Amino acid sequence: MREPVIRGVGLVASLAYAAAVAWLYATQPQTVAQVTGGFAAIVGAYQVDAVALADGLRFFRGGQFAEARAALARADPAERDPHVQFYIAYAYYREGWGRLYNDDALFGKGLAAVDKAIALAPGGRLVVDDPDLQMHSADELRAELQRGMTRDASDFNPLRVFRARK
Amino acid sequence: MSAAREAFVLPIIFLTVTLLAGVELGARVSLVPPSLFSLVLGTMLLAALVRAGALAPARLLHGSRPILANANGMIVLGTLLAAAAQVLGMLTPRSGLPLFFVDVFLFVLLLNTMVAQPDRVRLLRSLAVIFGSALVLKFVVLAALAGPSGNRTARVLAALFDAATFGTITQEPHPAGAGYLAFFAIGLFLAGLAALPAARPASNRTDLQINFGR
Numbered sequence: 001m002r003e004p005v006i007r008g009v010g011l012v013a014s015l016a017y018a019a020a021v022a023w024l025y026a027t028q029p030q031t032v033a034q035v036t037g038g039f040a041a042i043v044g045a046y047q048v049d050a051v052a053l054a055d056g057l058r059f060f061r062g063g064q065f066a067e068a069r070a071a072l073a074r075a076d077p078a079e080r081d082p083h084v085q086f087y088i089a090y091a092y093y094r095e096g097w098g099r100l101y102n103d104d105a106l107f108g109k110g111l112a113a114v115d116k117a118i119a120l121a122p123g124g125r126l127v128v129d130d131p132d133l134q135m136h137s138a139d140e141l142r143a144e145l146q147r148g149m150t151r152d153a154s155d156f157n158p159l160r161v162f163r164a165r166k
Numbered sequence: 167m168s169a170a171r172e173a174f175v176l177p178i179i180f181l182t183v184t185l186l187a188g189v190e191l192g193a194r195v196s197l198v199p200p201s202l203f204s205l206v207l208g209t210m211l212l213a214a215l216v217r218a219g220a221l222a223p224a225r226l227l228h229g230s231r232p233i234l235a236n237a238n239g240m241i242v243l244g245t246l247l248a249a250a251a252q253v254l255g256m257l258t259p260r261s262g263l264p265l266f267f268v269d270v271f272l273f274v275l276l277l278n279t280m281v282a283q284p285d286r287v288r289l290l291r292s293l294a295v296i297f298g299s300a301l302v303l304k305f306v307v308l309a310a311l312a313g314p315s316g317n318r319t320a321r322v323l324a325a326l327f328d329a330a331t332f333g334t335i336t337q338e339p340h341p342a343g344a345g346y347l348a349f350f351a352i353g354l355f356l357a358g359l360a361a362l363p364a365a366r367p368a369s370n371r372t373d374l375q376i377n378f379g380r
Binding site for chain 1: 169170172173174177178181184185188194195196197199232234235237238241244245
């Protein structure tokens with residue numbers, strides 16, 4: 001093979017490898033699925049598992065939130081789809097919501113998931129058109145989760161018991 | 167040096183070292199970028215390599231070389247600096263007095279190596295000893311002090327040692343794989359250093375001929 005060809009191919013390969021290493025440092029993936037999914041998303045080849053997503057939405061609408069999260073995690077193993085991450089966050093919200101008090105641990109996980117969804121959405125704006133939901137944007141869900149984890153005087157208002165889950 | 171070595175082998179070796187040396191195993195696997203001091207130490211290591219003739223920058227970047235060849239050379243130098251900084255960062259303990267003393271130890275050793283200006287072979291041997299010692303210190307000696315002890319007496323002794331040193335020596339425990347990963351990264355890095363384009367000798371005479379004054 002001619003030397004310029006070797007050098008050219010080597011340059012492209014080195015730059016691609018360096019970009020991959022930089023991406024790994026920047027995103028800190030935790031699983032092999034996240035690594036492969038991340039690279040697939042970069043080249044536009046990442047797809048959510050439609051069957052697992054349908055299962056997840058069915059469980060979500062049926063109030064089976066733990067099952068819904070398991071199916072949604074299977075649908076988006078690389079955690080690259082903002083809509084799926086939004087539903088995971090919503091599942092944490094609905095399961096953690098309580099008439100007297102909220103489950104802070106679940107709300108915390110929901111906040112982490114909705115932050116991920118916002119980070120993945122183009123321009124950070126995510127709106128989900130689902131008539132089953134009372135909150136359609138990730139910003140509303142995030143604010144609701146944050147409010148739920150905040151301690152203030154309104155927590156002692158007895159009229160709280162009449163509020164409704166969104 | 168062959169074009170394949172410059173375009174493929176060296177960048178791949180140094181990028182792999184950059185990746186492996188940054189991996190921090192634990193409950194959560196993370197990639198830790200080099201600290202500012204590691205970058206300084208990495209730059210000093212490059213300077214020591216150049217002064218010892220183990221790296222000839224003119225054989226990687228020069229006006230007489232084609233643009234593509236210079237681009238390959240630039241990649242080699244950039245990845246070498248990144249790998250050097252990451253290896254030195256990996257070998258440095260994370261906190262307390264060991265962090266301070268190992269940083270000073272590495273700084274003085276590299277400064278001394280730069281000033282002493284050993285030849286290529288001696289420099290590579292010296293680097294193997296420096297990296298090996300730092301590996302043993304961090305992943306064997308300090309890890310033994312930090313690791314969970316087996317029996318009650320060992321735990322009591324470890325607690326007493328920790329109290330006597332005000333907790334300035336003990337480090338966070340390392341998972342078993344961390345030392346092996348570091349060992350592999352150092353081996354690969356030294357192999358990469360040995361494969362760098364060295365400075366050409368001033369004359370064609372061998373060391374033996376020079377010693378005998380021929």
